Amino acid sequence: MNQYDAVVIGAGHNGLTNAAFLARAGLRVLVAERNPYIGGATVSRELHKGWKYSNCSYVCSLFRPEIYNALDLGRHGLKVIPLVSSMTFKQNGDYFGSYSNPNVRRRELMRHSHRDADAAIRFDADVLRWCKLIRSFLLRTPPDPGSLRPRDAFEFAWLLKKFHELSEAHLYEFIRFFTMAIAEYLENYFENETILAHYSGGSIIGTGLGVYSPGTAYVLLHHAMGEVDGNIGAWGFARGGMGAISGALASAFRSYGGEIRTGAEVTRILVSGKRARGVVLSSGEAITARVVVSNLDARRTYTKLFDETDVPPLLLKRARQFKIRGSSGKLNIALDGLPSFPALPEGSPLTRGHMHFTDTLMRLEKAYDDWKDDRWSEDPYCDMLIPSQYDPTLAPPGKHMMTVFVQYCPVEPEGGWTDEKRDRFGRVVLDQIADYSPDFKSLLLHAEVRTPRELEDEVGLTEGNIFQGELTFDQLLFNRPFPGYAQYRGPVRGMYMCGSSTHPGGGVMGAPGTNAAREILHDLRKNDTTPEEFSDD
């Protein structure tokens, strides 16, 4: 029988989260996934024998602990190992390290600038304040400013109250934080070039903006907001790679009676009488369901899955205008051993965290200039990790797995992508690493180079945008994905969105899927099985 209460299109981490909460409420749910494997961009794949690559997303920090608890993901095998440090190599052979131990961190800051070590106290306190504020918005549905319904009015009142709890000065500081460029925001605190570059880098990840583009400062929160072991600001790595997250979610979903079909590509959402009735697979098979949920990005959902006549023209226009430009690439590398980094002292814990090579704001900005002209950066910003140092499941004993996230890489270089161009892009990155690690190239066993093209073709993310739509302030909160459609509901009854295209956006967070489930259950008048946010401690 192919009749379900709900069918979720795409087994990304949000699709699975959404499906799990629906199944938990007693619905009969099917997740249909195009690829032969589940996870979307949250996967561990064996692309070189003996190695497991998290070949898309590679760290989790934003995954909501509320979801982890509500779905009992620990019991389903998910274990998150905290990531303890980050560092930036300097061109002069020195380095800057950011340690989780506050005393060590302060000493390291002082080694570079006494003034900045003091400023860091002020900086941490400010960022923590904004974190706590924003965190409380994540598991809520944004109100619609165009609506006059009491529910939206209440939600607006709640928002206003939240802001009203801030002092007037903090209110203005928050607006500044929300609208400033990361480089300028940090310049209000720090003076040291390397420290500025180190803390700026994270704000440009995945976005077609530079460190001097307004609106990048708040992205800092996406990095500070993660909660592993309850530490705001900490990053984590899923044991077994990112696939462990989707694996645990799938296991939780199945434990509630849910069903997953891989190799089942949905080609159409069936609509009749202004109501979603189900989906059609590429095999021609039709599946009927009362509720259809799309985990795909907003552009893809509305331009590819719908009959044009079923979508209001304005919505279609918005879907085409939706900013979903790819700007990043990725290398997944199998290594014969642990590469050495002469700049670091023997046994430095810094090799276990994020490693960066861009030590000035100007280099970061120039990397962006290349992207604006549809070229990959010749001197890119890289976020490099070697997670096999603390997760033995990723590589054979004594060997290592390295993941390198690369900003910027164009959606399409002039003349389009070819395999030759992709490899040239990869070489730029390998050369940059080799500049700081002389034995790196001799340890290289295999490297998978991914550009936006690969990301779109494999995972289905339009233009290879890792967040399913840029996280700029015109595409946040009640504007995400489009004004008037930010409450997870689509243009026809019974159709919903649950991917990162919706509030609160990208990152392996699970919040969009959870929020969408809450709205669906509300419409079906079912008990709400989704968790509320933790109250502030």
Added chain:
Amino acid sequence: MTEHLDAIVVGAGHNGLVCAAYLARAGKKTLVLESAPGPGGMAGTRSIRGGYHFPGLVHVAYPFAPGIRRELELDRHGYAPGAPINTTSLAGNGRHLSFGNAGISGQDVPRADADSYPPFRNRYLSFARAMQPLFDSSPPRLKETPFRDKWTLMRLGWNLRVKLGRDSMYELLRVAGINMHDVLSDTFVDDRLKGAIAAEAILGSAMCPRTPGTVLTWLQWLQGALNGPLSIPSSGSMQALASAAEAAGATIRHRAAVRRILVEAGRATGAELASGEKLAADLTVSGVDPRSTFTELVGLPQLDAMFGNRVGQIRGSGVVAKLLLALRDKPAFRGLPEPELGNRLLVAPSLRYVEHAFNASKYGEYPEQPVLDIAIPSLGDTDLAPAGHHVMSVNVAFVPYDLREDSEARKSAFTKRVIALLDEYAPGIESLIVEHQFLSPRDIEADYGAMRGHWHHGELSIHQSFMLRPLYGAAQYDTPIGGLFLCGSGSHPGGGLTGLPGRNAARRILELGKT
């Protein structure tokens, strides 16, 4: 100390004059102190040897707000906006495109763009109109909001939700924070049109078409379009403002540079001139840019440490240089019909061109191919140059304030580069030049006193707009120093030849005086 004054206004820029006129009309004994020999500040007439006169740094502007014109009876004092002009986007091949309120004209205009332009312009004008309550008033405080501010917010909300309607409001919410590059790319196909509108939106700011927030700077610019058509301001307009202020009872003292704003026990008591002369007044209003006002005229020791810290964080470095050319004859641009010569002529042939011109400035370099904004004021006002001769005013973007290599040799090489670029569009213009003057942002700072040579006294970015302009704690024109007010472009609603900061400041001063 001599006679007692109610108010001293520092600087006879257009905002200082507007503010002084309003204060004087309300019966305040007001003195305007100006270091230059004539009124107008950056908008004041500027002359070079041989009888060539230029309308200052501002060479195109929209008319003053009708309210200000009416209340100050400016027209009676000789204020008249210049003849309406359009904007022409110059193309290297001589096939240009013009646009204005009426639509697009010119060569090879794509049909689709000709159709999309009028509704596009009307839509953005309607956005500008909806936002008018915000620009027209003191920026509302977000906490302990007084009724007047609530009223402003209510009017704004009504305009957005009811007057604009839901779909337009959604669209405004979408575009308010984004960049011109995306909006223009979504709407038009013609590179000349996209480049020129983007240039119009960002000129004066350290922003490129891709900078988020540039739609907002454009909406600020379009506020002026609600008052009437674009024109080259007549040379008498600043004189008209000065006359209006004097007729209202204010006194203007030229060549009287203020060295210091006197502060006693946290209260401004008057001003000290460069000559050492001290003048006492109940109120001191500064039309000077906020950074200079606080750091130089008041002095950081007089300010709360955190406030002083935030003054130091105000951003804004000039990125536009000025090239003034005295020409022995009327120039001719290749392919440009004679009647269009009087337009605002832009060399901004594509978005990428503008983007590249900006890129270099980020690294302290002169651009290879600068954006040019050209006006020939003498076409409309023959008094500006000797008979048969002409003056041409060129804004050159983007020229950074902090150059990596700042030397006279580099500067004159760049000036030559700009003239050579002009010559590509107007062949033979080089031979017409009698005299020229190039003002870098540093020269503008030196000549006009605006810190770091910024046109708008501070970047018009979102985090420095509205209740954050120039910084919170001084965004409602009053400052932490009792009796000290701001009235220049550094205050809300910012730059451009609008007079609004001056008028809003005067209203605020008078309102506070009542309570």
